[in-house]
Structure formats: C-alpha cells, structure tokens
Amino acid sequence: MGDHDTVLVGLRAALCADDPWTALYALHSPNIGRPGPLARAVEELYRSDTDHMAFRPYLTWLLRSLGEPGDTVLLRLLAAPGLACDDRRDLLRTAVVRGLRLRAELLRTYAPDAPASGGGIAGTGGSPAPELVDAMGLSGDPSFAPLLGARAWTAPIAGRLSETTGLDHTAFTVALELMGDPAAVPHLLRWLAESGEERVYDVHHALVRLTGRDPFLPERADGTAYAAAVRAAWADGRIERAPAVVRDLVVESGAQARFSIDEGAGRLRIAFGPPSPGSSWPRWDRSLTSERKPLYRVGSVCDTCELGLTLLGRPDGEPARIAARMRGAAG
Structure with missing residues (x-):
C-alpha cells in the first residue's frame, strides 16, 4: 500500500470514528510536518459526492490547517465547475480565513447566484453574502470598489x-x-x-x-x-482638532516635568484595528499606535484572553522630536 493510500485509509477511519474531531487531531499531528499527502487525501474525498456531503465540515477544517498544500487544494476545488452553493460557500469561507487572493474572474462567476446576506440571490438585488464580499476585498481588484467601498x-x-x-x-x-x-x-x-x-x-x-x-x-x-x-x-458639533495648548508647566527635576494639556492630538493611543476578513467580531485586536501607526499588538479586551505585546513596527520621527523639545524645556 502506497503512502497516499495509507493516509487515505487513516483519514477515512478518523472521519468515521465515534469522535471524529479527536481522531482527526490525532491524525493531523503526526502529518503536520508532511502536509502534502494529507491535503491530497482530503481533495480526493472532497471530490467524491458521497464523502464530501457527509464530511464537508471536517474536510474544510483540514484544508484550513494544512498551510500551503491545503491552499493549493482549496484553489483547485474553488475553480472546479459546477460547485453546489453550499460547497462554494464553505470553500469561500475557508479561503477568506486563509487570506487567499482569488481571481476576480472566478468571483464574478459566483456573484450572480451567490446567496445574499439578507436571503434570496445576490444577482436579484440583494447584497452579496459576507464570504463573497470578503473574498472580493481580499482579491485587491479595483473593479469591485463600486460594490465594496463606494x-x-x-x-x-x-x-x-x-x-x-x-x-x-x-x-x-x-x-x-x-x-x-x-x-x-x-x-x-x-x-x-x-x-x-x-x-x-x-x-x-x-x-x-x-x-x-x-x-x-x-x-x-x-x-x-x-x-x-x-x-x-x-455636543457642540465641533469636529476640527484645535491646536494643543500646554499650561501649568512645572519642572520638578532634570528628568521630570508636570503639565496640563488641552485638546491633545492623541498621537499615542491604544485603538482597535480593522477586523480580520471573515471574522464575526467587528472589533477585536487592539494596538498601541503612534500617529495611527501600529507599534505593538496588545490583544483584545476579552476578560479571559491573555494580554501580550507583539512588536509590529517602529514609530516615525515625530515622537523623538517631541521628546527632544520636552528635554529642552526641562533643561
């Protein structure tokens, strides 16, 4: 029995187990270093009408977790003609989670009969389903701008x-x-x-x-x-940012000063970033930003989530110039 057949038999056994998720995790772990054979086995089962109808959620989960070999299979399946709406929806959602850029021509073939977000068919006047909108945005094709960001x-x-x-x-x-x-x-x-x-x-x-x-x-x-x-x-409807006014400056030492500031520019702040494509949470990740440039990812406000700092970039020169002016005033 060849390597492909061995992996295929193991995959079928895991999918038919009493607890498929536990069996799939056990199968996935030793194969994560060699994802290619498992990805090909997933593709074979997905192309089988009987298998993919019974095991579709498990198969798309595996594709999502197998990295580049899974992405390659995913793109081949999405390009296959005659996909049923449910198959196309699940594959599109998986592609969005993986951040894949699908060809605009492919997405246009999906648009006329894609399920609309409010029910019905997108091509008949409803707005496209969220997974199709996300995929259009990820494609980077400017022709979708009238639909997505006009x-x-x-x-x-x-x-x-x-x-x-x-x-x-x-x-x-x-x-x-x-x-x-x-x-x-x-x-x-x-x-x-x-x-x-x-x-x-x-x-x-x-x-x-x-x-x-x-x-x-x-x-x-x-x-x-x-x-x-x-x-x-x-309440006053004012939307212009007034110049910052520094007052009550007290130099306490060569290294410390105390002051009040009115109408600050908000150059440093912790702010939410844009949601990840396909995410059900419009606001999740936060970053420490300087002039809106993310410096550190600090995680969510979720009470059960760990707080961590992940370096994202370096600040531009303005914070250094501000610090230099403060040192000059303190001196």
Missing part, C-alpha cells in the same frame, strides 16, 4: 444605525470608519444626540478616526457616566 453607501449605512443593536450596530459603525468618508460624521453626531444608548464607544471611536479630534474623557468612567461624557464632548 461612498455612495455612506448615507444608507449610516441611516441604519438607529435600527441596529449589539454586534450589528458595531459592524455598521466600523464599516463607516473604514470607508473613511467624512460624510458619515453628521450621521454619527445625530445618533449621539438622539439615541439613549449607553454603548457609545464605537461611535466615539469612529468620530475620532474620521475627524482627527480626540476629546479628553474621564479615565475611569463607564456605563451611564461614560456615555454622558462622550455626548458632552461632541
């Missing part, structure tokens, strides 16, 4: 804010933030003025990103107090 969508998206709650509200707000269209600002300010919601952080975060103004808020306020502080900060 600013004509700013007002319709912003107009839905008052109709959404929870993660949907966060997703709509993050979409406006990432589109970078200042036309969203009046809608966000109106939502703050008219809504009684306490969950205002997402709108505040989007306003800071879209306007560059970063009003000071109480450090430890939460709930009602935080919502009131955010609304008060934006």
Whole structure:
C-alpha cells in the first residue's frame, strides 16, 4: 500500500470514528510536518459526492490547517465547475480565513447566484453574502470598489444605525470608519444626540478616526457616566482638532516635568484595528499606535484572553522630536 493510500485509509477511519474531531487531531499531528499527502487525501474525498456531503465540515477544517498544500487544494476545488452553493460557500469561507487572493474572474462567476446576506440571490438585488464580499476585498481588484467601498453607501449605512443593536450596530459603525468618508460624521453626531444608548464607544471611536479630534474623557468612567461624557464632548458639533495648548508647566527635576494639556492630538493611543476578513467580531485586536501607526499588538479586551505585546513596527520621527523639545524645556 502506497503512502497516499495509507493516509487515505487513516483519514477515512478518523472521519468515521465515534469522535471524529479527536481522531482527526490525532491524525493531523503526526502529518503536520508532511502536509502534502494529507491535503491530497482530503481533495480526493472532497471530490467524491458521497464523502464530501457527509464530511464537508471536517474536510474544510483540514484544508484550513494544512498551510500551503491545503491552499493549493482549496484553489483547485474553488475553480472546479459546477460547485453546489453550499460547497462554494464553505470553500469561500475557508479561503477568506486563509487570506487567499482569488481571481476576480472566478468571483464574478459566483456573484450572480451567490446567496445574499439578507436571503434570496445576490444577482436579484440583494447584497452579496459576507464570504463573497470578503473574498472580493481580499482579491485587491479595483473593479469591485463600486460594490465594496463606494461612498455612495455612506448615507444608507449610516441611516441604519438607529435600527441596529449589539454586534450589528458595531459592524455598521466600523464599516463607516473604514470607508473613511467624512460624510458619515453628521450621521454619527445625530445618533449621539438622539439615541439613549449607553454603548457609545464605537461611535466615539469612529468620530475620532474620521475627524482627527480626540476629546479628553474621564479615565475611569463607564456605563451611564461614560456615555454622558462622550455626548458632552461632541455636543457642540465641533469636529476640527484645535491646536494643543500646554499650561501649568512645572519642572520638578532634570528628568521630570508636570503639565496640563488641552485638546491633545492623541498621537499615542491604544485603538482597535480593522477586523480580520471573515471574522464575526467587528472589533477585536487592539494596538498601541503612534500617529495611527501600529507599534505593538496588545490583544483584545476579552476578560479571559491573555494580554501580550507583539512588536509590529517602529514609530516615525515625530515622537523623538517631541521628546527632544520636552528635554529642552526641562533643561
């Protein structure tokens, strides 16, 4: 029995076990150093009508975990003609999680009969399914811009804010933030003025990103107090970032100074980054940023997640110049 046949028999046995996930983990571990044979075995089962209908979730999980050999198989399967909608959806989701760039021509063939996000068929007037939208964005093809990022969508998206709650509200707000269209600002300010919601952080975060103004808020306020502080900060409708004013400077030693600052530029902050393609969480990873440039990834606000620092880049020259000016003033 050849290597391929041995792996194929082992894969079938794992999929038919009483606990397939445990059996697959046991099969996957010794093969992770040689993922090619396992990827080819997965492809063979996926191309079998009987096997792929019964084992599709397990097979796509394996493709996602096998690195480049799994990606190669995934691309071949996606290019196969006559894929059923369910197969195409699962394969597209897996490709998005892997961050693969699919050819625009392939995605256009999927668009007319892809399931729409609100039900029905995308080609009949509904918006494309999320996995297709994510795949279009990852493709980098500018021809998809009218669908994905056209600013004509700013007002319709912003107009839905008052109709959404929870993660949907966060997703709509993050979409406006990432589109970078200042036309969203009046809608966000109106939502703050008219809504009684306490969950205002997402709108505040989007306003800071879209306007560059970063009003000071109480450090430890939460709930009602935080919502009131955010609304008060934006209540006058001012969106221009005023020049920073340093006052009450007291030089305490050659290495330490104390001062107050009004209307800071917010050059250093911990801020959420854009969501990962295919993620169900619109806000997750945070980074320590300098002038919006990520320096360290610090993880999520999840109470059960570990806090870690991952170096992402070096700051530009401005922080060094600021430090030099402070040293000069202290001297």
